[in-house]
Amino acid sequence: MAPEQGPVPETASPPPGPALLTMSGITKSFPGVRALDGVDLDVQAGEVHCLLGQNGAGKSTLIKVLAGAHQPDGGRITWRGQPVILRSPIAAMRLGIATIYQELDLVEGLSVAENVFLGHERTTAGFVVRSREGRIAAAELLKRLGHAEIDPATLVGRLSAAQQQIVSMARALSHDVRLIVMDEPSAALDPDEVDNLFRIVGDLTAAGVAVVYISHRLEEIRRIGDRVTVLKDGRAVAGGLSARTTSTRDIVALMTGRTVEYVFPERPTADATAAPEPVLRVEGLTREGEFAPVDLEIRPGEIVGLAGLVGSGRSEILETVYGARRPTAGRVLVGGRPLRPGSVRAAVRAGLGLAPEERKAQALLMLESVTRNVSVSTLSRFSRGGWLDRAAENRAARQATRELSLRPDNPEVPVRTLSGGNQQKAVLARWLLRGCRVLLLDEPTRGVDVGARAELYAVIRRLADEGLAVLLVSSEVPEVLGLADRVLVLREGRVVHTAPALELDEHRVLDLVLEGSPA
Secondary structure (H helix, E strand, O other): OOOOOOOOOOEOOOOOOOOOEEEEEEEEEEOOEEEEEEEEEEEOOOOEEEEEOOOOOOHHHHHHHHOOOOOOOEEEEEEOOEEEOOOOHHHHHHHOEEEEOOOOOOOOOOEHHHHHOOOOOOEEOOOEEOHHHHHHHHHHHHHHOOOOOOOOOOEHHHOOHHHHHHHHHHHHHOOOOOEEEEEOOOOOOOHHHHHHHHHHHHHHHHOOOEEEEEOOOHHHHHHHOOEEEEEEOOEEEEEEEEOOOOOHHHHHHHHHOOOOOOOOOOOOOOOHHHOOOOOEEEEEEEEOOOEEEEEEEEOOOOEEEEEOOOOOOHHHHHHHHHOOOOOOEEEEEEOOEEOOOOOHHHHHHHOEEEEOOOHHHHOOOOOOEHHHHHHOOOHHHHEEOOEEOHHHHHHHHHHHHHHOOOOOOOOOOEHHHOOHHHHHHHHHHHHHHHOOOEEEEEOOOOOOOHHHHHHHHHHHHHHHHOOOEEEEEOOOHHHHHHHOOEEEEEEOOEEEEEEEHHHOOHHHHHHHHHHOOOO
16 A cells, blocks of 8 residues: 655644633653643634544543543643633533543443433432433433434443443533543444444534544544644644644654554465465354354465454354354364364364454453463463473563564563553464464454554564464454455355455445445
């Protein structure tokens, strides 16, 4: 892919009138870390102001200062022309500042209505919660958000991730909100739900509500944003840029401090399908109610992508191949040998490794070190007479992480302290150390910033070039087309088209996943 050409970054004109919010010279330090170093941010009523930066750039700290969850060490905050001190999230909410975090802070054991009005419940005589009125009011908010089908009496734990996102928005709108911070709001949404999200944002800004929008998806920034502020290493390196005219190359250069010539690495010139035998073969694999018979094969050095909407069966196929789900019919063969259905242990022993979509919940031991996370699937290799050889474990983990350029170069740090991209590298290092033959990747760059994505793409391609077979699932069609050698397009649990990636484009794939008719 040729580097994108674009204009020199230009500053956009803010909407007329005084700023709704001004944050000037905001500083915040934690032990050993200066998270914010004199950050400035101004937001106008009725605009979408996008906040960009790599993981660790200071975005989360800044929005927590704005939400009243962190107290700044220095600087000044002005709200509607008056200096304010946001001593708590309640204080911020009373002013009209609501924050919707990427990690939703809903109570799964409470109903939708109870979550919407949590902390400001409707009461009679000051102490009796009026449940019926709460449900009616919650239903009105959900209808406003385009999701009247969500029952206010349903427990939040029974909702999908996308529906829970809507509940969080309803909770924000249950207050007299003037500014909403949205942290990666589209991460769990399919394209139709993203369209609805943008409609909601448009309605809010038309009513004069300001939105601070955080996303790693630059195409969303151009579609919805007015102005952009870029953070790097705790500093605002650019403020008030035009969201629509600033090029991707310029934004990435500001975020990373370097230019990115190629987002996706070049494909090898050799044809992977010319390899003698597939290392992974899937024959008639079926799970009733989830996906129809699937046939695919991957040879060493080949990346095969699964493209489709949320609910098309992509992740379910991956998990069934891995043995986490038991198929209704069909079989999986590795190196010509069939795997025992529904057995993760058999899959791992045969050389399969999975990097799941929810790496924090499903793959990582967040309180453990990088070393333990990398070695957890290979601990028997470092056991001698019932004792764990920690020195050997550390050496092996360090070698695996260095091969993937994981940062910081210290495998003893807790994995929870790493950025999203480096946490994903820790998962990949685990399977590299295990010596897997087939790598299954489910949303490998979810929650990963632009610069780190380019690094992960290079890592994945290099592993394939070294002989690994890769089966890739991603919600982002350009990611599938940019990384994969071949693509299987899914619609409602069925493969509707298979083709080399170079023969497809984003529009063609979207036509297929929406219409389902093969060429």
